Amino acid sequence: MLKHGILGLLSYKEMTGYEIMLVFRDSLRFFWNAHTSQIYRELQALEEKGWAEKTPVPQQGKPDKNLYAISPKGRKELLRWLSEGGPELEARVPILMKVFFLGERGREENIRYFMALQEYCRIFLEALDQVPAHIEAYSAYLDNPEKAVYWQMTVDYGRKNMQMHIQWAQSCIDKLESGKGEVV
Amino acid sequence: MLKHGILGLLSYKEMTGYEIMLVFRDSLRFFWNAHTSQIYRELQALEEKGWAEKTPVPQQGKPDKNLYAISPKGRKELLRWLSEGGPELEARVPILMKVFFLGERGREENIRYFMALQEYCRIFLEALDQVPAHIEAYSAYLDNPEKAVYWQMTVDYGRKNMQMHIQWAQSCIDKLESGKGEVV
DNA sequence: TGGGTCATGTAACCTGTTACATGATTAG
């Protein structure tokens, strides 16, 4: 997955591992958290598969940096990946695993859990506000600026997702509060 | 993660790997897809850590089955896990990785992509309707039937999540259709 | 002189996925 994400970024312009890390940090991190260690590993794999080519660029004073450029084979693979399979949602929501077993703890504690989740989502929403600016700056590298609509869609998703979580957490809190006075 | 999920199930009653697989298939699969191969591996790990104990149960005609029961140490670990850390959302949404790069394909194709996603979500929603019945049946094993509220919460999440996806996909389709007539 | 950024990675580990493998019972 990350392999193809990196391949996609390289399709816009040639980059170093470090630059790729920056793009992830600024524009994709809210839906994909990439560690540098994995980025470098995947860049090597991309080269081995012939999907990208490495060019060492000497720098004054600093060690060489390795610029990676997508190859024609890589472009083909990117398109293949985009068309492969239908849209499938990942069936793995870690917080639900915890919520499922929350009955083992006290109700008050669990109410606090859901309130903390709401707070987490509000902070996340604020952080999301910074993303469009990065996206706009980055869209300068696009051959067709219209492609940035798709980037905007991912931000919309992030917002809708956080709002959904806040509402859901609220409904959980309501359920727990309404049952509070009852005999247990 | 799966380790603690299994531990949680064992906290309700002792089970075999096969029974655990059935519970996942019927009640948890929509937020966690567990393969039998991993279930058996984790059960071994649980035993090695002293969180669960295996008892071979001979059967007539069939090979022995291995019943796993949670240990006091395991119960402690379950509670530790539940209280560990705050609520964190996973920062990994595979479909967004694809959507981010959808600009490389044609608009018509992408509209179909989002329509297929909506269809996928509708099927998912229908499948979700079967879960509450399983949950109810399974709640017979609870010391306190009130604990099933938390199970219900996970189903609510699933529904809200699917509705969110359908709406988001619709907004994406609208965006793409409104730009259709324009010069590219 | 000390912290942040640029820049690159390795190694070990954990966890999830895919493929393969076996064999008995039971219901249609």
Add this chain to the structure above:
DNA sequence: CTAATCATGTAACAGGTTACATGACCCA
């Protein structure tokens, strides 16, 4: 007879996480 269900796993692989490691430059 044959397909489904019960019941158990192994092996190899893929991909993500954590910890560790290095070194120079630049700004305060």
